[in-house]
Structures are given as structure tokens and as C-alpha cells.
Amino acid sequence: MSNPRALIFWGGWEGHEPESCASIVSDMLRTEGMEVTSVEGTDVLLTGDLSSYALIVPMVTQVASDKGAIGRLCDAVRRGTGLGGFHGGMGDAFRDSPPYQFMVGGQWVAHPGDIIDYRVEVAQSEHPITTGINSFDYRSEQYFLHVDPGNDVLATTTFSGEHAPETAGTVMPVVWTRRYGKGRVFYSSLGHQAHELSHPEAREILRRGLVWAADTSNAGS
Template sequence: MNQKALIFYGGWEGHDPEACAAVVAGMLRDEGFDVRSEPGVAVLGEADLSSFDLIVPLCTQVEIKKEPLERLCAAIAAGTGLAGFHGGMGDTFRAAPAYQFMVGGQWVAHPGDMMDYRVEITQPDHPLMQGIGDFDYHSEQYFMHVDPGNDVLAVTRFDGTHAPWVKGTVMPVAWTRHHGEGRVFYSALGHNASEFDVPQMKEILRRGLVWASRGTGR
């Protein structure tokens, strides 16, 4: 039986939620997943979330009521995987600390907006990072509030050009963690659908999606 994935997408259109959802759905289908992709967050209050092996949030700056949020958190704690990227997962429910606790971080700024920066792989021998060396990237350089318990796989360094007070700050770009029995993966890369053309961005996300899914190797 194929693994099952749920993608819910929407929110701020600048992140190309529908286009990104289509790309991620295709990636997951290539990995053998049965994929359900739904606009908005209503599905979180209606579907049997525990029936999915993986849930992928692709909503930026949306609101959620208490009950569907509790259902989502409970499903992840019971073993469903959670994985995603950029603001679609790192700035989904800005007013929901329980969600941020589960993700392990929350976006707060991107000084300089779209810019060139360097991504440094901190665990080159980790299965999710093997063969992916440090690389240059053009996008928003995310400054996030992060959980110090995250298992950080990649970082970026702020040079202070656009916010001098954060010069020298080393910021996680990609991490894994656990929430109860569920595995969680996050990557800050991927402002819009065009960034899937960057092979390192796409491969890191592909590996993270598969890793987080229930029933795959740790």
C-alpha cells in the first residue's frame, strides 16, 4: 500500500502556494505517495488526519481555529510526519504557538528581501545532506526564532549589510526534529515555485519529505 500525503495550501499569493503545491505533489507521487492536495485549512477539521503518513503545510499567514489545530498537532504527535519549507510551513499560523512549538521555528524577518547568500551544510554525512556541498542561493535570507533542540542540517550567516545588529548571526536553514512520535523536517529555502529549479533546494526538500513520512527510515 502506498503512503498517503496531505498538502494544504493557500495564504499569501507571493509564495505561489498553488504552483508550489503542484510541484510538491508531483515530487511525492514520483516517490510513490498517494497525494491529496486541498486549498485552505478546512481539511484539517474534516479529514482523518491520522490516516496520512505525511502532512505538508503550504499556507502563509493564515488563521486556524482551536479544534483543527489540536487535531493537526495530535496527528503529528501520534506519528504522522510533518514537512515543508519557507513561509508555507515557517509562517503558517503566526498566532498559534502550539504549531510553532511543533515546527521548531517561526519566521520573523528577511533583511534585504531577495538577495544572494551562502548556505552551509553543517552535517555533510547526514543522509539528508550526503553529496550536497555548500552552495550560493538567491532568495529571502530567513531570520527565524528557532528551537535550540532542533537537529540543524544547514545554516546561513548574516553579514549585517541590511541589519547591522545581526551581523555574524548564524541562522539555521534546514533542520529535523521530533514531535511526539512524529518526525518533522523544515527548510527555509523556496520563496516561490521558480526556486525548485535550484537542484540543491529541490533535493534537500525531497529527502526531507521522504524522511519525515511515517514508516520510512530514520
């Protein structure tokens, strides 16, 4: 039996260090027994059978969408390919594509205060992605997103209002899963730059989430 295949496509805004992050995630997935293809740009979405991948990981911030490419990506996920990713690489990938944002379940809109200290609260302790992980402190951009109320939220953060008074008391999803057709979708807003992928809880949530989205035997239910 062949190993499950994963596709990472990376690029866009360099501030998110997409090449370095892609390398880290590639190693993470290979350790999980996946055969990884990592390519720069989005042209890969226009070629080949995307449904042959168990998992697709977008890692592109602020790139223009191609309607045909997004259509093929959405179709692959709808038919059962997993979609997983983090921060702006997935949550701010295609600002001009409502179909992509509908599939993901949210879209970044702000990070008041830029890099700040905040708390991540685990909302579900029995889900395979978060089981055994306690709430934790984190230093990064605290993402304010427009989110689908149908998401299955696994972790949240509460805005203090210090940097944007209108957000005071807002409880914002940080980690969620959802279904899109037959496909599993996982998203975490953690991971602004490559060094953050060494944060123990953030890294473990990402690892488990990607495996869950790929729907391999190690992912739980």
C-alpha cells in the same frame, strides 16, 4: 500493501505562489510513490483521520489559525504522522498559534534585504537528507527565524549585517529536523516562489526531507 498517503493543504498569501508550489510538491511526492491529496485552505484539518496520512505538508502563509484544526494537526503528528515543508508555507503559516510553532520548531520574523545572494552551509554531511550535498550559493529571502535550540540543524546561513547591522555574524538554521511525539518534523527555509524549487540543492534537500518526515523505506534513518 497500499502506498503511503500525503496531504498538502495550501493557500494564504499569493506572493509565495502556493498553488504552483503545491503542484510541484505533489508531483515530487507521487514520484516517490505516495498517494497525494492536495486541497486549498485549512478546512481539511477539521475532517477525517489526519493520522491516516504518512505526511502532511502545510503550504499556507499568514492564515488565521483555528484552535480545533491546529489541535487535530498537532495530535496527528504527535501520534506519528510526519510534518514537512518549507519557507513561509510552513514557517509562517499560523502566526497566532504558539502550539503550531512549538511543533514546527521555529517561526519566521524577518528577511533583511528581501531578495539577496547568500551562502547555505551544510552543517551535517552524514544525515540522509544532506549526505553528498555540498554548501552552495542561493538567491532568495534570507530568513531570520526564532528557532528552538533543540532542533537538529542540518544547514545554516550567516548574516553579514549589511541589511540589518544587528544581525551581523548571526548563524541561522536553514534546514532542520526534530521529533514531535512519535512524528518526524522537517523544515527548510528555502523556496520563496515556485521557480526556486528547481534549484538543484534546494530541491533535493526538500525531496529528501519530505521523504524522511514520511518515514518511508527510501528515507534512511
